[in-house]
Amino acid sequence: MVQAKVRLFVDHPLSQGQTVPLDKDQSNYLFAVMRLKEGAFVALFNGRDGEYQAEITVANKRGGELVCHAQSKPLLMPPDLWLMFAPIKKARTDFIVEKAAEMGAAKILPINTDYTNSDRIRQDRLQAHALEAAEQCGGTYVPEVTELQKLDRLLADWDQTRQIMFCDEALVGAAEVLGAVKGDKWAILIGPEGGFSAAERQKLHDLPFAHPVSLGPRILRADTAAVAAMTVWQQHLGDWS
Template structure:
């Protein structure tokens, strides 16, 4: 891994083009990292690959780079989406950060009956995504969507995209966690049986899905119910576990 600092930028990137830094980026490069004129910086924008640039002007709260060399051409990523019920602030931040590290291409917060928080600041989550992409050598950024009601999202669902539904309940509401009847297959087994194609993973809130939500999901032809094992995981742990299993079995870890 290169030790040259790496920044996400929004500008178009082309050989020889000048690039203005934001005050936050200038502060990071020139006050924190102590870079100076003619030092190298790596930049990417999610569209034009990764470039090596050099510092042409370094000021306390501003600066300019010049694009010198294309290091890595833009690559197509796999198409894996994450739907999750927003959690408390730090837990939501954790899920978004780890989803970015694990190669998710779209993040959709969904509001369920038992969702803890319906407030999602997309601008803050986009900043978390940018920082995680900078650190993990991604050439792209996942799209962060505004929070929507789960049934609204499913009402517009593309049935060609499999929805891996992390379903830890059984069918008997009179027993703890629904008893043993109606339990889903272990995730690794279930996803190994799928054909290649578009996919998304759905993680519910702490407390799980309501019986009505679970019934609706189970009735959809595109839904693949799975379990993540004998223990009830925290929602943020479930998200990381499910994404890890997918990338190992069906994704870009192979």
């Protein structure tokens, strides 16, 4: 069986022999954009059942159908890592969501901080970005993107068994902190461009489950810091080792 080059997320149960209907957008993508014909294979995943090689059995402009053959990848759940970040300019926010999905975040939480520049996000658009990134990176899991939440409210209801690594002007390297702190549930918190406010910083430093870390001697933009922090985490506690 040929390994399909196109990967598609479908919100439909997947198993060997299962028929999967396509909606108009998916049909347009597969048959008009990618010019696939009946008999061609597509890799399908739904975030729950792993990845299946599926054969196109009906290819119409307004709809189509595939039949699942063998499973090509089991469901690979990411480690229990959340990424919390303060939305910035549109392109960089999109980028952070895309990178979080690629880097294997389990959940993506846009947060409002005292110095956050934007008050609203398009949750549906960001969720679509996460899905597209999962299609591209070969993942079988799509992280949920939550609605915008206030940082102080999120921290007030916090599950205290989930450690927080936050990037601050700290003196301790991220690797050292991750080596010293126990816990398998984590969240990375990336502040806004203007940094955290004095009140937020004080609050974070007072929380026993929150750990300030350094990411080197240069100041990183929020999007760079997100990828760098996830890299250090995945290497030390995640599925990179």
